[in-house]
Each structure stands twice: as structure tokens, then as C-alpha cells.
Amino acid sequence: MSLLSVDRLEKRFGGLPAVDGVSFAVDEGEILAIVGPNGAGKSTLLKVIGGLERATAGVVTLGDEPITGLSPHQIRRRGLAMVMQTPRSFSSMTTIENSVLGAMFGGHTGRLSEREAVARGRDALAFVGLGARARHPVGTLNLHEQRFLELARALAGRPRILLLDEVMAGLNDTELRSSIDIVRTVRDHLGITVIWVEHVMKAVMNLAERILVLNFGRVLVDGDPQQVMRHPEVIDAYLGTARA
């Protein structure tokens, strides 16, 4: 059975469809990359799934429970965590405080004791390699490290599925490589399913096992990377050449 399924999901702003009847499903342990040109509706799709935007129509099911219409914190507590492109860490706090908040409020295994939350927060920080920075204020981290902190904050809640929104934009090669590694480790070692919207194609081809291409809010192709990249319509969508 699939872990997350999206059925004819629609999101309109005014009359304009940003997401226009998208359906797909991910199995437990998959890494699915969602790609597409600017304005294809990728980020909106993630936001609707995570509850940050309300769906106009359609259903999202997590496990065997529909989550459409729930608020973000309710969805998070059901085991779906998101990391956004712009880091949203709380800058007045230290990295460990941020991570512990994620463990305390973002878990789907019920209420935790303070001690347990701190332990999980610390584990998550160590996992992303920020263990030594636990007591540092968020302001001392660079963009790359802040994204890792966001990841730690998400992981601290021990989610079942992780949604990443263009988290590799603006990184240098070394940072990119470590980001790709950490996402793979999240899946391999923690068994967490990953849905990942990305612009950096190098990273996508390196990491994704399955690619979903969106264009004008619709699914263009859904398949394994080799297959997808050979697809004529994908080449069109990316190169913008008009074919007859």
C-alpha cells in the first residue's frame, strides 16, 4: 500500500489553476523528485499536501487517513514534515532549542516528556552534523547549515515522510554533495520516505529513483529518471521548443 497518495488534487488562485488535477502515490521508502519549469505548480503542490494552502478539490491520503483540510500542525503530528526553501528557524533561539521544539510538538507518537524531547532534538542535530553547534544561536549558521537545522527540526519529530522544497538552491558543489548524501541517509538509515521538489537537475539525477514532471499544474510524466529525461514532452517543457 502506498504511504501517501494524491488524488486529482486542485488548487486555484482566483480562477487560475496552479495545481490542476494532480494524482500520484509514493510507497514507503521511496525518494520521489518533483521537477518542472518555473510556475509549474511544484511548490504549491507541496504546500497543499502539507496543509499550508487549502486544496480547491481533490484528496491527499497519508497512510489510510485523508489529511486534506487539516491544518499544518495536525498534518505534521500525523508524521508528515516539511522543509521550506527559505529557512524558517527561530532566530532568537539556539539550534538545540529549535530542534527540541520539533521533537516536542512535531512528533506523531504522542506527547513526549521534556527529557525525551531534548534527547530526540539532540539526536537529530547530531544526525545532520550540527551536534557541536547545539548551543549556538541560529544567526551564526550559514544558509547551508540553516537548511540542515531545518532538516534536524523536521527529523526530530521522527516523521514517516519528509517533503523538501528546493532545499538545494544556491549551494556550492561541496554543500550540494553533502545535501544529497544526507537526504539519501535519511531514507537509507531512518527509513523515511522523501518527496522532494528540486530545480538543481544535477542533484535530481544523482539522487532520485523516480521523477514526476509537472507542467502548467499537470503531471507530464511520472517514471524512472532515464525514461523521464528521454521523454519528448519533457525536453519540450524544458527547452521550450514548439513542436508540431
Add this chain to the structure above:
Amino acid sequence: MLLDGTALGLQFGLLGVGLTLVYGLGGILNLAYGQMAVMGAMVVTLTMRAGLPAGWAVAVGLLTVGALGLLLDATIMRPVYRQQGEHRVLLSLLLTLGVGIVIDGLLMWRYPIGSLGLDIGGAAVEIFGVRMRTGTLLASVISVTTGGLMLAFLRMSTLGKAIRSVIQDEEGSRLVGINPAAVRRLIFILSGILAGLVAVTRSMTSPVGVNAGIDFTILALIVAVVGGLGSISGAFVAGILLGMVSTVSAFYIGQYITTIVLLAAAAATILLRPTGLLGRNT
């Protein structure tokens, strides 16, 4: 006089904190704040008149304003939360102004000459070689304790951090799994209790009249603005500072002019440091 100023300032600080906490919720200014404080004071008066000892009466009063905060959050603030940005600010201003007027009207109609004066009695005490009235001393002790507890709660406890996270970035807090609605409820209750508490401690040195609501609101607003709206430690610092200014000015110039002096201080802060003393630069 400096001690008097500090004592007053501590109370100003608490008053400002109560307002600034609510302001943190996306710019909600609670203009009924002072009326909530007065209502707390009136409940204490009535409860004492009914024969309860002062301590219990204060407890009942504070619980009542806390409940009033809860009520506001559950009813009239609902449409406010649904708005974003300027609309949220404006709607909150109009609605809470209305609530304030209604509370004012009710209180003045039912208890036109009501006031709360907690006479602590006893002789002046000597501290650090300075004589202080018992009322002033007790008010200060209560304010310092409450202020300390508030800061500790917000800085150290996970719940306090959750409150700060919502103030800082509501959407970010949702992503972490925090329910902003629950945090808002808590903030409104806390804010109500703080307002009530300040009315009670004020009444230990001079009576709090039924029509003092608007004065409390203005004062809280000034303190919160000078401290940097949304900044909790800023409100404390600004409170103490303004308390001193107020005492000195009231002594040398007069009570009425003092309000103008305080307003001028707020205006000067906005001109010189728009983010307030300890405000965040966002």
C-alpha cells in the same frame, strides 16, 4: 523617589509585557487592555465587599480577567485571526476599541464611583536606609516576582519557547507542529492576568478608579512602543525607565503634564529608534 520610580516602573513593565505579548500575534493591539485591568480591580473590590479576604478576592479578580481574555480569544478575535497583515491590525484595533468602550460603559453605569484601594497599612519600612511605604514594597515584590517568572517561563520552558516561536514566525511554528490557536489562547489568558495584576498592585499605592481603563491602555501602549513592540525584555526595560521618568516628572512638573512627557518619550522613540529600545530589526 528613585525607589518609588522603580516600583512604578516595574508595574509599567508588566503592563507593557501583557500588551506586547498580544501584539506579537501578527500585530494585534488590544485597546480594551486597560479596561480589562480595571475590570479585574472592580471584581476584587466587589469580592472583598462580599466578605472575602483580600488574598482570595485578588485570586478571583485575576481569574476573572484571565477568563475574559479567553472569552475575547474565543469570540471577537476569531475574525481577526482570519485576516493577515494590515487588515488584522486594523480589525483588531476597531474590535478591541469597541470591547473597551462596552466594558467602560458597563462599569461606569453599574459602579459610577467604584474604585479599588488595597490599603496594605502598617508603617513605612526601611530598606537600604530608605523609607518605603509597605504598599510600594509589596507591589514591587509582586511585580519583580511575576516579571522574573514570566521571563523564565518564556526563556526556559518548552511551552514558553512555543509562544516565542509563534510570535516570531507563525507559519514557521506550524511547520514545527505547534498549534498557533492554542498559543494565542494562552497568550490572551496570560495578558488578561497581567493586566489585572497591575491594576491590583497599583491599587496598593493609590486607588484605581472605575474610569482608569483608558489610562492603563495608553500607558501600556507607550511602554510597549518604547520597548519595541513585540519585545518582552524591551517592555520591562522601558517600563522601569518610564516609571522613573514619570515619578520625577510628576514630582517636579505635575501629574497631568506627565502623561504628555511619556507620550513625547514614545514619539521620540519612534523617531529615533523605530524598533524600540530592544526591538528586533526585521
